[in-house]
Amino acid sequence: CDAFRRPERFAELLLACECDARGRTGFEDRPYPQRARLTELFEAARGVDTAAVAAAAAERGAKGPQIAAAIQLARADAVGARL
Numbered sequence: 455c456d457a458f459r460r461p462e463r464f465a466e467l468l469l470a471c472e473c474d475a476r477g478r479t480g481f482e483d484r485p486y487p488q489r490a491r492l493t494e495l496f497e498a499a500r501g502v503d504t505a506a507v508a509a510a511a512a513e514r515g516a517k518g519p520q521i522a523a524a525i526q527l528a529r530a531d532a533v534g535a536r537l
Contacts, residue, residue: 457496464496498536499529 457464468489476482504525511524 458500461496461500465493468492495533495536498532502528502532504528 455463455467457467472486472489475486475488476484502525507525507528508521511521516524
């Protein structure tokens with residue numbers, strides 16, 4: 455859903471998941487904490503200063519795919535810190 459460029463799509467995906475869960479018999483009024491938790495984790499990943507990560511990786515001689523991997527790792531670390 456390309457959440458980092460279009461975060462509203464991620465929010466819509468989570469809403470669809472919640473609607474699916476609540477649309478099942480017996481689940482209409484059950485709590486759905488997954489939406490808030492996934493939003494929190496996404497915000498952690500989104501909070502990574504990707505420009506700084508990319509610059510640091512480039513200073514170490516990284517190129518395109520290596521810079522992308524460094525950004526992905528930084529985002530994963532940010533999420534991991536919240537788990």
